[in-house]
Amino acid sequence: MSYQVLARKYRPQQFDEVIAQEHVTRTLKNALKSGRISSGYLFTGPRGTGKTTTARILAKALNCAEGPTATPCDKCPSCKEIIASSSLDVLEIDAASNTGVDDIRTLRENVRYLPTSGKKRIYIIDEVHRLSGSAFDALLKTLEEPPPHVVFIFATTEPHKVPETIRSRTQRYDFHRVSVSDLSTHLKNIADSEKIEIDENALFTIARKADGSVRDGMSLLDQMSAFAGEKITVQSVIEALGLIERQFYFDYVAAIAAKDASSALDMVKKLVDSGIEIPEFCQGLADHFRHLLILQNSNNPEKLLELSESEMESFRNQVDYFTSGDVLRMIRIITDMTADLKSGIDPRLLLETNTLKLATMESTVLFEDILAHLADDEDIEEEPGSGSDLFGTTAAPKPTAVHPVSEPAMDAPPLEPTVGPSEVRAINMPMVQTAWPEYVDHLKRSNPMLSALLAMAEIKEVRDNIITAVFFNAGGTSKQVVEKPHYMSIISESLREYFKTNLKIKFEVDLNNKGKKEHKSPAQPEKIDTEKLLEEDDKLRNIVERFEGEIVGRKKADD
Structure with a gap:
């Protein structure tokens, strides 16, 4: 026996076997049980959703030896003939190749004849919207007053092209896309x-x-x-x-989030060299950002996103890379690029320029956030004892009676530096991970000790401009040092200076993980008697007093 393709081998033969169209099959089964058989049906929906298959099952149900029945036996001669597409009482007509009025006139002549062996004479007209206007007019009278032994079943993917006069004379059933x-x-x-x-x-x-x-x-x-x-x-x-691997989209979006234009352009070259069509990539990229947008804004994203568990987890890892406003702007850039691709411009040029646009796009700032920052600035400026205004200059004391305020202790947490509204922007994890080594080098110029400690930390999370850094193994001591108020102030100021926005940072210790890479532990400072050292060295004492410094260790100078 010759090989039979899966689409034919596993074609449903019962209403219950039709996939994901219960709203249609339930109605038809109830109509068959109650004997409410219509003279005309219109099945609409996307391709491959079961329209013609359901029409055949309905034909079997009507002409079965036990019918009309909701469960045709598939054993009687009528059922076997319909399954084999050899029944004289079930005629399948392709409207795409029988569009003329003469074909419909022939059909009108044939409807007068009674069925040969079954109970009904059934006409299944596929792609009925392809019939000409005159053909529809010729069919109208027959459809309005058909013989009692005739049933028409129309199937179409474009119901809006079927005249209203035809639609009003049939029962319409809409088949849905299968999830x-x-x-x-x-x-x-x-x-x-x-x-x-x-x-x-x-x-x-x-x-x-x-x-x-x-x-x-x-x-x-x-x-x-x-x-x-x-x-x-x-x-x-x-x-x-010839599909695009989903991991490629994750890597591309990660490069965009990190504002790594060079890596993103390298990926564009790889895409073009692989021969993948750029419009297909744009469609997949827009779909990727759609997933992120739904994850950010939906309470039940699993119902809206058709993803496997591993894919859902990968998308959740990127959900904090952008704000919803950023994602909407990126989708707009992609849709505009898709439209521009039809204009004849070099597709590679369009993709490269829009990749640079995505990689250099500044984050969306809500007006409410700007107002909130302004309000915070006013609160800080008016705080008693702050001693400075927004621009860091000494504020003149207000002519109001105040109680004496003691000078703040050295360990008191200083005020966090503020930035103007123009510096309010979102920072995501890829941006911090990419720039962290450079930031550590930047900090090294002003404070080598803090730089050495932060070099041992790894970025765990960035959310709402709050960085979570983790020390591994015996990192408890490092955490205690960097969390001292004085050092936290230095770190906060350096973060603001380097990333050009307000950032907060918090530290954690993971004793069960060695981290992604081993770090050399910094040399422990030699235990010294600082008071004795200052008494013995007048120059050192003058330096410490002049710069309000402190001695943290002693190291032999290089030759």
């Missing part, structure tokens, strides 16, 4: 029946490529089983179908 989860489950059952081993991510990739079409999904699974054999992986699906 990725439902389609992947269906494909998994077929793969198990065919003894094909396939991983979860490969199933989701095939289901997404099918775009809601069960027929397309089964055809792709058939193609992949021929390509990969008995074991199908997501990598084999990407290679066989």
